[in-house]
Amino acid sequence: MSSRTNSSNCQVVGFAIATAGILSIVCMGLIQWRMWHVNNTAFSVPSVVYVGMWKVCVYRHVTYFDRPTLCYPYTYGETFLPVNIRVGQYLLLTANILGLMGKVFIVFAVRNLSMETVGRKCIYNPFAVSGILNMAGGICVLITVIWNHKSVMNGQGISFPPSFHIPLQPDRQEMGNAMLVAYLAVFLMLLSVLLHLRVKCPRPDQAQPEALEM
Numbered sequence: 296m297s298s299r300t301n302s303s304n305c306q307v308v309g310f311a312i313a314t315a316g317i318l319s320i321v322c323m324g325l326i327q328w329r330m331w332h333v334n335n336t337a338f339s340v341p342s343v344v345y346v347g348m349w350k351v352c353v354y355r356h357v358t359y360f361d362r363p364t365l366c367y368p369y370t371y372g373e374t375f376l377p378v379n380i381r382v383g384q385y386l387l388l389t390a391n392i393l394g395l396m397g398k399v400f401i402v403f404a405v406r407n408l409s410m411e412t413v414g415r416k417c418i419y420n421p422f423a424v425s426g427i428l429n430m431a432g433g434i435c436v437l438i439t440v441i442w443n444h445k446s447v448m449n450g451q452g453i454s455f456p457p458s459f460h461i462p463l464q465p466d467r468q469e470m471g472n473a474m475l476v477a478y479l480a481v482f483l484m485l486l487s488v489l490l491h492l493r494v495k496c497p498r499p500d501q502a503q504p505e506a507l508e509m
Contacts, residue, residue: 316394318480319436323387326352326366327471328443334466344461345471346453348384353461367459375454379446383439390439393432394484400425426488433484440477444470 326347333342342364343354350368369376371384400421452464 316391316398318476318483319387319390319394319432322436322473322477322480323348323391325471325473325476326350328473329447330469330471331461331465332467332469333462344465346380347473348380348387351455351459351461365459367455375456377446377451377453379439379442380453383443386435386439390432390435393428393435397425397428397432400428429484430488433481433488436477436484437481440474440481444474 324347326345326349328348329346331344331346333344341355345352345354349370350366352366353364355364371381373381403421447468447470450464450468452462454463455461
C-alpha cells in the first residue's frame, strides 16, 4: 500500500512539473506579453502591437480580422529595450534551464522508487533537489511577470527604433495572454514543490514485506 501511494504521489508530482515546464517554455516564446492599442501609425489604420520578450509584432485591423503586418525580432544587445524585458529574457532562460534540471532529478527519484531502492538519502535527495530547482525557476518567472505587469499598469513606453514605425507609447495598453500563461506556470511550479513534500519514503522494514515473510 505504501509503495502504491508513493507511485501515485510521484505521478502527480511528475505531471505538475511537466506541465509547468511546458508552460514556462510556451510563455517565453509568446509575443502577447503586452498588448498596445495604437490609433495613429504608419499603417494608416488602427493597429494592435504585441510586445514580447524576443520580438514585437504589429497587427492591423482589416474588416473582422487582425492580420500580422510586420514583426521585428530583437536580442539581448538591443539598447532600446527597457530593463524589465532585458532582465526578463535572462530570467526566463534561467527558469527553463532550472526546470530541465529539475526534471532530470525527478526522473532519477522516480526510478529509485520504482526499483524499490531503500533509504532516505537515496530517495529524498533527488526529490529535494528537484523541488529547490523548480522553486528557483518559479521565482524567476514570477519576477519577470510581476515586473512586466507593473510596467503595463504604469503605462511604460518603449523607445523602438524609427524603422519600426511604432510610437513611444500606445493610446491604450493592457496585459497580454502570455502573462496569464506565466502566472499559471509559476503556480504549477510552486505547487510541485509542495507535492514533493508529500512523497513519503518507504522504511527499510516495509520495503520488502514478502521477503521478510519468507
